[in-house]
Amino acid sequence: MSRGVLATEKRGMRELGAEEHVGWDEVTQGTLLPSFEKEVDAAHVRPEERPYSDFNSYTATVASWRVIKPVYNRDICIDCQNCWVWCPDTSIVSRDKQMLGIDYDHCKGCGVCVEVCPTNPKSLLMFGESEETEAALAKWPEKKKKAK
């Protein structure tokens, strides 16, 4: 699985700052930015199905901020959800407690997911931004033996 990020693939990304520039009379009062175009019970609607407004960063990519990226190895992952809990940018995509992959549109490459991954070897490792996923997976380290 190269990306496994089903949520992000069909929403159409835009760069931050690409929004339409309106005048002072059209900006929102108090710089209050609504997340959705209309009322939604967000807790019970899946992320990719919510009616996001242009002010919601879900549809804006910050991928260009990243210089190193986490790569995910499905073969080792035990779906413990540690990375999902710890990711500061909700960039771990999980569905029904099964890890699907990384949201590379919002991941900033901090490495926290790698740090908290408990498997041996880790199921997430940091690689250079230009590294192809297949090449990264081919370099995956072996299981470390316990020192006796």
Next chain:
Amino acid sequence: MAEKMELNDIEVWDGNYAASQALRQAQVDVVSAYPITPSTPIVESYGAYVANGYVDGEFVMVESEHAAMSGCIGAAAAGGRVATATSSQGFMLMIEVLYQASGMRLPIVLTVVNRAVASPLNVRGDHGDMYAGRDSGWVQIDAFNAQEAYDLTLCAFKIGEDMDVRLPVMVHQDGFVTSHTAQNVKPLQDDVAYNFIGKYQPYEEMLDFTKAVTYGAQTEEDWHYEHKAKQHKALMDSRDVIDRVFAEYKELTGREYNRVEKYFMDDAEVAIVALGSAVETARYAAEELRAEGIKAGVVAPRCFRPFAFDGIREALENVKAVSALDRSCPMGAMGTLFNEVSAALYTNDKRPIISNYIYGLGGRDFSVAEAKRIFKEQKAHADAGHLTTPIQQFSGLRGPKLGFFETKRGN
């Protein structure tokens, strides 16, 4: 349900207690506060109201004034009616957060008991803290006595919460001279006061989970300017709402308030422009001088912000000489009131002779005799046709006479 408090037609309250009673009657949802002299009794009394069942809301003790205003912002964004009180150093610590409150258009009410700003440390009243708030985007209303502190605190909720305003409001009073001087105050009964303000109407509150909203977004050069201009316009436009609320309050109580207060100004030839308790001193002096044949009058901006540029111009256009009194040391410039009054007068054909007095710093007394002396000095300017003193002088200062800048221009 909160207990009602039975109030007499006339109570003997000081400015602090008057302000705290207004907060109680407004049934504030959250008071997040860090007490400081001389405004301590406002939150102290409020805490007692909460403890004794007179308020349904929450009283939150925090670890600093920065945290106090931050707590107010959180509670206001969540959708509650919110208020707090502070003074002096506490106000200075709060300043960073004051700008956040106004930028997010949160109608918080802050009762400020004006006190000097250190160093040297001083707990007495001057306007250093009030002046430091003048660019913070808040409506700033000034009460000159305890009755006004009560009335204007009630009005502050109604002004700030108006859907056409939605801005935070400060109600100022002078430390000790107003805050700790017991005076006759005519309060409203609880229901009358609450109904005047009305039930709190939230706007885009964060606790409405069906309409998720971001407060306090970051905007850089492509957006910040437009948002600030819109906020500035809201503060400018609040003038109409303030006038309307004052008119409604007059209808209810018979007590009249104006964005620019004028006393003896119909035929005044010399005038003092001042803020705070000095206004009452100057009024008293003007009345005495009129018995001596000097047509003295007093102009007082009831609203420091939004500043009544046109109202000040109209109030002073027929005087011959006016002195703007600043109770805050401008440190290397002319006083703020002098600058703003001068600018307003400059846009008129008729420009009276204007001078600036710094007075009352750190609680230095401003007497009726001194106010009369300043009036008489204005009379001397008017008779000579030009300023006979430096433009900026110091009232009640010991040591050699201190003054800055001169002009030969007449009126």
